[in-house]
Amino acid sequence: MRVSWLTLVALTVGVGPLTVVAQQSGSHTNIPRWCGKPYEPGYPNYDPGGELYPPAPSPSQLLDVQLAPRYSIYVSSETTGSFVVDAAVSRIHGASYVNATGNAGSGTLSPFSTLFFSIALESNDQPLVQNNVTVNTTGNLFEFDLTQFAPSTTAYSIVLYGASVDGNQTYTATTDLYYLPDKTTGSVTKVDNLNGGLLFRNNATNSQFTPVFPFGFYTDYGGYLELSLENVQAYADYGFNTIHPIASYSPNVTTILSYMDSIDLLFQYDMRGTYQNLTSVTQQVNMVKDYSALLLYYTADEPDGNQDPLNGTTLAYNTIATLDKYHPVSLVLNCANYYFSSYGSGTDILMEDAYPIGINATYSKWGTVCNATYGDCGCDDCAGELSDVSARLDDFTSYQEWLGWWPKPTWAVPQSFYGEGYWSRDPTVAETWAMNSLSVNHGAKGIMLWTFPTEDELAEANAQQAAVLSKEPVLGFVTGGQPTGVVVGGYPLLDVAYWVVGGQAMVGVANLDYADGTGTVMVDLPFSVMGIASQPWGSLDWSAMNTTLAVEDLPALATSLLIVNI
Numbered sequence: 001m002r003v004s005w006l007t008l009v010a011l012t013v014g015v016g017p018l019t020v021v022a023q024q025s026g027s028h029t030n031i032p033r034w035c036g037k038p039y040e041p042g043y044p045n046y047d048p049g050g051e052l053y054p055p056a057p058s059p060s061q062l063l064d065v066q067l068a069p070r071y072s073i074y075v076s077s078e079t080t081g082s083f084v085v086d087a088a089v090s091r092i093h094g095a096s097y098v099n100a101t102g103n104a105g106s107g108t109l110s111p112f113s114t115l116f117f118s119i120a121l122e123s124n125d126q127p128l129v130q131n132n133v134t135v136n137t138t139g140n141l142f143e144f145d146l147t148q149f150a151p152s153t154t155a156y157s158i159v160l161y162g163a164s165v166d167g168n169q170t171y172t173a174t175t176d177l178y179y180l181p182d183k184t185t186g187s188v189t190k191v192d193n194l195n196g197g198l199l200f201r202n203n204a205t206n207s208q209f210t211p212v213f214p215f216g217f218y219t220d221y222g223g224y225l226e227l228s229l230e231n232v233q234a235y236a237d238y239g240f241n242t243i244h245p246i247a248s249y250s251p252n253v254t255t256i257l258s259y260m261d262s263i264d265l266l267f268q269y270d271m272r273g274t275y276q277n278l279t280s281v282t283q284q285v286n287m288v289k290d291y292s293a294l295l296l297y298y299t300a301d302e303p304d305g306n307q308d309p310l311n312g313t314t315l316a317y318n319t320i321a322t323l324d325k326y327h328p329v330s331l332v333l334n335c336a337n338y339y340f341s342s343y344g345s346g347t348d349i350l351m352e353d354a355y356p357i358g359i360n361a362t363y364s365k366w367g368t369v370c371n372a373t374y375g376d377c378g379c380d381d382c383a384g385e386l387s388d389v390s391a392r393l394d395d396f397t398s399y400q401e402w403l404g405w406w407p408k409p410t411w412a413v414p415q416s417f418y419g420e421g422y423w424s425r426d427p428t429v430a431e432t433w434a435m436n437s438l439s440v441n442h443g444a445k446g447i448m449l450w451t452f453p454t455e456d457e458l459a460e461a462n463a464q465q466a467a468v469l470s471k472e473p474v475l476g477f478v479t480g481g482q483p484t485g486v487v488v489g490g491y492p493l494l495d496v497a498y499w500v501v502g503g504q505a506m507v508g509v510a511n512l513d514y515a516d517g518t519g520t521v522m523v524d525l526p527f528s529v530m531g532i533a534s535q536p537w538g539s540l541d542w543s544a545m546n547t548t549l550a551v552e553d554l555p556a557l558a559t560s561l562l563i564v565n566i
Helices: 002-006 229-237 253-263 278-288 312-323 340-344 387-403 429-441 456-469 474-480
Strands: 062-069 080-090 114-121 126-134 137-145 156-163 170-177 188-191 198-201 210-212 215-220 242-246 266-270 294-301 329-333 349-352 410-412 447-452 484-486 494-501 504-511 520-524 531-537 543-545 548-552 559-565
Touching: 062 114, 062 156, 080 114, 080 126, 080 156, 126 137, 188 294, 198 294, 210 474, 215 456, 229 242, 229 253, 242 253, 242 447, 253 266, 278 294, 278 312, 294 312, 312 329, 312 340, 329 340, 340 387, 349 387, 387 410, 387 429, 410 429, 410 447, 429 447, 429 456, 429 494, 429 504, 429 559, 447 456, 456 474, 456 531, 474 494, 474 504, 474 559, 494 520, 531 543
Parallel strands: 062 170, 215 242, 215 447, 242 266, 266 294, 294 329, 329 349, 349 410
Antiparallel strands: 062 080, 080 137, 114 126, 114 156, 156 170, 188 198, 198 210, 484 494, 494 504, 504 559, 520 548, 531 559, 543 548
């Protein structure tokens, strides 16, 4: 995404001065750097800083009690909400936990296995929920009455008070609850704080919140979309449900966005070149916030790679949230581990864009090596393998755990291009399907590829996968649960995950081996399989017996999605 970032201009005429005034992040800001590292010959080799490390473990167990509303927002047409309560035993976050508690009326001790709690409005201790959870469980849901609240654009502060049965071990957690006045124009998008997906509502959904798995492309605006509404329609005809027009925009952007409204093509609104100018952000949000096809905002494009000011994404996020809390905010991070906390704080959705196809992962076009402290090879700290995509998603998950954040959803930006001296070739169709499958297996709740127009065969290949991932029955699994990885003994390049929803499970398989395999491959699952209900994706001939799925002769880069009865 580097060329486009360098050539951006502001959207609006008469925009005021920049209101984010800070130097670039990191040290040696006077030399060419990417992810804080010098990449041209002749510059010193130094630690770029900004790395995040796992916290030192506690010598004793902790109980990490966390609280969040099920959805990022509720609106006043809704009458019932839910809280999510986590009570995980941890070594890095939480308060002291001793697995023993007294019994009322006796001097005996029993295991501290149940946390009793009350959830209340912090301002007056008005109780909303009184219940209990089993210690070392997460994702516990508890309903409450929303009509106790007056709709407001200001968040309500909520507090949880928890304790062991004898009251000797106590815990607290806090969160914000948004109960907004209902929106009568345009769209509304919620983030599911339990499963990470999105719920979307507009006139095309009959004003009902429906799950959406965004699948589409970053798309050239000035050289493609702007030229003709027929180009917008041609993109939509592939069946992609979401588009990301790449800024900068021209004055006729409203014509393009209005056409997207008319065909219900959801869009991710890009402010990459102007997000540090809060005056411009304000003007743009006020311009687009009532479009019915607006899915979410996008502020920073690789702010970590570009070493943008560390507070820039948060300032932009706060500005957008003040103007429009009905739509979430997203950004993409490019670096493996460079000021993740600072840049990632300013978003609801974290996107990654590791591009591993056709790179030299160790020596760059600049004539320098690439390692943890030097060089830019097009994919930061990558091996030049398909698994770079899943590794980056896993890293983002780990970083959030280290920081103690309530997990933000992650999206993938898979590669569908070549060039710029870094990437020697396009992905093949099989590699494209493998990267997309890997992304979903590792928790991605959206896929927005870089970039369109792309090669016809890649557009068609992604359209085929989009038609499966963005519709039922697959949609219900990827938005209604989180994947659990499965290690397949003897097959280190076979990536497998499953989702359980109701009485069924969906199993995702991605073979990362470039060589065909022979013989029987057996995938052992932690549940009994009563039969294969359907195979929404892939053409392999799978069979099921007891807890095992099996296939003969696994082809190179094969991918599958199976729905099984359990």
